[in-house]
Amino acid sequence: MARKNLQVLLANRPAGWVKESDFRIVETDIPAPADGQVLIRNHYLSLDPYMRGRMNDQRSYAAKVELGEVMTGETAGEVVESRNPRFQRGDTVAGRVGWQQYALSDGSDLRKVDARQVPLSAHLGVVGMPGVTAWVGLNDIGQPKPGETVVVSAASGAVGGVVGQLARMKDCRVVGVAGGPEKCEYVVKELGFDACIDHRAGNLPQALAAATPKGIDVYFENVGGPLLDAVLARCNPFARIPLCGMVSQYNAVDRYGVQNLMAAVGMRIKLQGFIVSDHLARWPEALKELTQGVRDGRIKYRESVTEGLENAPRAFIGMLKGENFGKQLVKLA
Amino acid sequence: MARKNLQVLLANRPAGWVKESDFRIVETDIPAPADGQVLIRNHYLSLDPYMRGRMNDQRSYAAKVELGEVMTGETAGEVVESRNPRFQRGDTVAGRVGWQQYALSDGSDLRKVDARQVPLSAHLGVVGMPGVTAWVGLNDIGQPKPGETVVVSAASGAVGGVVGQLARMKDCRVVGVAGGPEKCEYVVKELGFDACIDHRAGNLPQALAAATPKGIDVYFENVGGPLLDAVLARCNPFARIPLCGMVSQYNAVDRYGVQNLMAAVGMRIKLQGFIVSDHLARWPEALKELTQGVRDGRIKYRESVTEGLENAPRAFIGMLKGENFGKQLVKLA
DSSP: OOOEEEEEEEOOOOSSSOOGGGEEEEEEEOOOOOTTOEEEEEEEEEOOTTHHHHTSSSOOSSOOOOTTSBOOOOEEEEEEEEOSTTOOTTOEEEEOOOSBSEEEEOSTTEEEOOTTTSOGGGGGTTTSHHHHHHHHIIIIIIOOOTTOEEEEESTTSHHHHHHHHHHHHTTOEEEEEESSHHHHHHHHHTTOOSEEEEGGGSOHHHHHHHHOTTOEEEEEBSSOTHHHHHHHTTEEEEEEEEEOOOGGGTTOSSOOOBOOTTHHHHTTOEEEEOOGGGGGGGHHHHHHHHHHHHHTTSSOOOEEEEESGGGHHHHHHHHHTTOOOSEEEEEOO | OOOOEEEEEEOOOOSSSOOGGGEEEEEEOOOOOOTTOEEEEEEEEEOOTHHHHHTSSSOOSSOOOOTTSBOOOOEEEEEEEEOSTTOOTTOEEEEOOOSBSEEEEOSTTEEEOOTTTSOGGGGGTTTSHHHHHHHHIIIIIIOOOTTOEEEEESTTSHHHHHHHHHHHHTTOEEEEEESSHHHHHHHHHTTOOSEEEEGGGSOHHHHHHHHOTTOEEEEEBSSOTHHHHHHHTTEEEEEEEEEOOOGGGTTOSSOOOBOOTTHHHHTTOEEEEOOGGGGGGGHHHHHHHHHHHHHTTSSOOOEEEEESGGGHHHHHHHHHTTOOOSEEEEEOO
């Protein structure tokens, strides 16, 4: 059986909405590990909004993907060959090795994960990068206190769902914002948020006011756009707004203009962008709490699994449009 | 000589641009102090952009001025009658006692000032509320480090001028933004900024890029509008943006929409609104440094003095339009 490696490359830099033709799927030989390296067979690929930024030819916090390069991304898989003393064949690992079935790594960007405590795929979500993103942004920037009101956008997503459940565990009033009644029902009934606003239903400012009678103390920003304006108008003094992402703007040609930023002066609001990879020292504590929360059932999660790497571009575009429901994954093996 | 007290009251809540007819000037009897009170004769009234917000019927960080009430504002003057053991007739004081020639105070909102070290009027500017605002916003939120680039809007104004000079003393590259060539020349030649951009000259993004070859680490925001977008596009990772005011938006009916806030995610930018009255514990250290800087000539300042309380409304409107040059004061006595 002549196995090959399937890879997804960046073929074009999108202008506006990303298209499937901006990617190219190629078949290459499975590489052999050099001394110090391991060969990983990826079981799951994580699709995350931040990847859209990596496709642009612009300065950003991390290197952009070059044309013709394998798309960047986190995977979870198993070590199938090891020439690195830290890893053994059969180890389950997560790391950022890209949109491909097999990958080499020197181990520096890999972490061993225990797929018996929680399923392997969850190490790309609730107990992986998105979960730690939620934990760091909420705790270190949002700093919610009992009784405060926390609002979370993209509330049914990989990050937003964790943010809200962590905030509930801190005895906050938690209001989600999500797209469509099905997601909103899930956010309230399954994840235990106090309320969820369907941003597609219109009247966002009124709905937000009704759901936040005591104003807003923390807003975890995943989406951007008009919702941020509506939130700014409801913020209490000294509100905190961790800026995690603005997925509504990633493919926009004409970006939305935020008009209520002036409220940040009078209300002494703090808006702060952050990236989870700046906070590596916080990962162990975050992962411990998140793992415990998943194991004892206090933190729930949901996955959208697409089969086959060749379908990753379509799933990625769908995720940017909000078509996924929960953490978007691609099953590779 | 039957002396009377001249007062400026809020007559209308402005919609859009404030007009002189939104104020009413009245003559009343000079009040007599009750036990525990002092009577102050105000020599100078300070006119500051924040007062525009107090004229609106909207929630803000401080109580709005009610219709028919004396306009709120800082003054510097002398105690002419005292029934408070902390004050003596002849003491020079600064406090927030409003747009009027004479005022009563129980002393809780007054501070004694030494008009021999620096002139009385300066206690409303460089060694008063605007100076401390600059000091707190720059040091506590901006946190500039040597070699960093600090950009300041309204750079020739009461706050901006101090921000830039303090940042220069910390060995930062300092770039001002001001309206017109005369103000820009003053900012560079008198205040010692490294560069100053005339925002009326057009091509703001290009001018900003040319003046900030190493990007922007701190932006002290006084103005808002398109400048903030241009700054966000030039910010370095972990840039800090103290939000002190947005004077360009105070009278706007259609507010400017900020489109580049997304940069705050990737660049981990912090934007934080603040109000100097939240930071009372910092006043003594700030005033000490500012007073020393003024006395040894390292901190310069400029005043725009309008004669007569009856001209305060016109001067206030002019200040909001940027017609003043340096700290706007009204001389009352």
